[in-house]
Amino acid sequence: MRTSWLQRIALFSLILALALPPLAAAQSAADTYKAKCAACHGADGSKSMMGAKPLNGPDVQGMSDADLNAAITDGKGKMPAYKGKLTDAQIKDLVAYIRTLKK
Numbered sequence: 001m002r003t004s005w006l007q008r009i010a011l012f013s014l015i016l017a018l019a020l021p022p023l024a025a026a027q028s029a030a031d032t033y034k035a036k037c038a039a040c041h042g043a044d045g046s047k048s049m050m051g052a053k054p055l056n057g058p059d060v061q062g063m064s065d066a067d068l069n070a071a072i073t074d075g076k077g078k079m080p081a082y083k084g085k086l087t088d089a090q091i092k093d094l095v096a097y098i099r100t101l102k103k
C-alpha cells in the first residue's frame with residue numbers, strides 16, 4: 001500500500017515536471033505578445049494598424065518562420081525592430097505564438 005502511494009506521487013511529479021516547462025514558455029510568449037505587440041496587431045492578431053497585414057490571416061501565416069523572425073528582429077516598414085529588446089529565444093517563441101493565432 002505504502003509503496004503504491006509513493007509511486008503515485010513520483011509519477012505525478014514526473015508528469016508535472018514534463019508538462020510544466022512548455023506551458024511556462026507558451027505563457028511568457030503570450031505575455032510578451034500582449035505587452036509589446038497587441039497594441040498594433042490586436043490580441044488575436046486580427047488588427048491591421050498602419051497597413052500591417054493581420055498576423056492571423058493567410059498572408060502572414062503563409063510566410064516562413066525565418067521571414068517572421070526577420071520582420072520582428074529587424075523591423076519592417078513601420079514595424080519596430082526588436083533586436084536587442086527581445087532575446088533570440090523570445091523572438092522564436094513569438095513566431096511560434098503567432099502560429100497559434102492562425103484562424
Ligand code: HEC
Pocket residue numbers: 033036037038039040041049050051052053060068069071072076077078079080082094098
Ligand atoms: C507600432 C506598431 C507595431 C508594433 C508595436 C508591432 N508591430 Fe508588427 N508590424 C507593424 C506594421 C505596421 C507591420 C507591417 C510592416 C510592413 O509590411 O510594412 C508589421 C509587421 C509584422 C510582421 C510581418 C508581417 C508582414 O506582413 O510582413 C510580424 C511577424 C510582426 N509584425 C510581428 C510583431 C510582433 C511579434 C510584435 C511584438 C514583439 C510586433 N509585431 C509589434 C506594426 C507593429
